[in-house]
Amino acid sequence: MVSADGTSLLLAVPAAVVGAASMGLASAAQARATKEVEVGRILDPGLLRGLAHRPLWLIGMVATGLGLALQLVALAFAPLLVVQPLLITSLMFAGVFSARLERRPLDRVMVGGALVCIAGLAAFLLVARPSGDSQGFSPSSHPLPLAIALGTLTVVALGVSLLTHHSARVLGLAVATGVLYGVTAGLMKVVAGQARAGLDEPFRNWALYLVCVVGPLGFLLSQNTFQQGRFLTPALAVITALDPLVGVAIGVWWLGETANADPAALAGQGLAGIVILVGIAMLASRAEHLAAAQSDAPQDAPEGTA
Numbered sequence: 001m002v003s004a005d006g007t008s009l010l011l012a013v014p015a016a017v018v019g020a021a022s023m024g025l026a027s028a029a030q031a032r033a034t035k036e037v038e039v040g041r042i043l044d045p046g047l048l049r050g051l052a053h054r055p056l057w058l059i060g061m062v063a064t065g066l067g068l069a070l071q072l073v074a075l076a077f078a079p080l081l082v083v084q085p086l087l088i089t090s091l092m093f094a095g096v097f098s099a100r101l102e103r104r105p106l107d108r109v110m111v112g113g114a115l116v117c118i119a120g121l122a123a124f125l126l127v128a129r130p131s132g133d134s135q136g137f138s139p140s141s142h143p144l145p146l147a148i149a150l151g152t153l154t155v156v157a158l159g160v161s162l163l164t165h166h167s168a169r170v171l172g173l174a175v176a177t178g179v180l181y182g183v184t185a186g187l188m189k190v191v192a193g194q195a196r197a198g199l200d201e202p203f204r205n206w207a208l209y210l211v212c213v214v215g216p217l218g219f220l221l222s223q224n225t226f227q228q229g230r231f232l233t234p235a236l237a238v239i240t241a242l243d244p245l246v247g248v249a250i251g252v253w254w255l256g257e258t259a260n261a262d263p264a265a266l267a268g269q270g271l272a273g274i275v276i277l278v279g280i281a282m283l284a285s286r287a288e289h290l291a292a293a294q295s296d297a298p299q300d301a302p303e304g305t306a
Helices: 006-034 046-051 055-077 080-102 108-128 143-163 166-197 206-228 232-253 263-293
Strands: none
Touching (some): 006 046, 080 108, 206 232
16 A cells, blocks of 8 residues: 555646646536537436537547546545545636637636635645545444435435526536546556456456446436526536545545544634535526526527636
């Protein structure tokens, strides 16, 4: 087992940040492409068939593959508690790429909200002081409570997305996507550790096969989220905030990684979580304002994203 020492972090941190940039590009390209196809039912694989003919979406897929590969590299050399919070920077990259694709300047409030989200995750990482680099499930872990909580949250979020409309639907889809992405990241950490023991080792364990189910399901939900939402940044903020938070929970509850649990540290982590929520609220409020301002625009005009 390789510990998360300085050398490991020199490999893991750049890989995580470049991976986040790739995922930001992927989100921006895929969000733009989903607006070019007919809106279908949630979890309908037909959406992916329609998108497969869009060059911009294919570019997003290549960027997704690169981002996932770099995330695996980062997870192989550093704990989930280090890698996952760094992925929040994909929110800022996505905002920049989206503005460039739309050939419009960045919205200052959207940029501010994204920076608030990033600051909240950075503060969480500093206060939590993550340690440990488990390569598999901890023998002393108690996976059932967290599994039930994550499963319940996903089902409730999907129920909200199916039974409501507009912003509530997008929120439900984003929450379900974020949870599934976080679970996928946790399982990928296990797969990465197994691969370091031998390239054939992951194929002998169930984690890889579960990734092959949960990962594509989360990806399909993300495409539904991008298509249903008028603006990219608010929905992506929910996804990119939940993804690392779920990953952190898996690192502690399932993989035996540790974080600072002093009362003051827990209070600081809670405050950091509030900061993240404030950033998401800023983004959602601004999105509603921009949507109202554009309500009189022609229906075939390109929809702005930030």
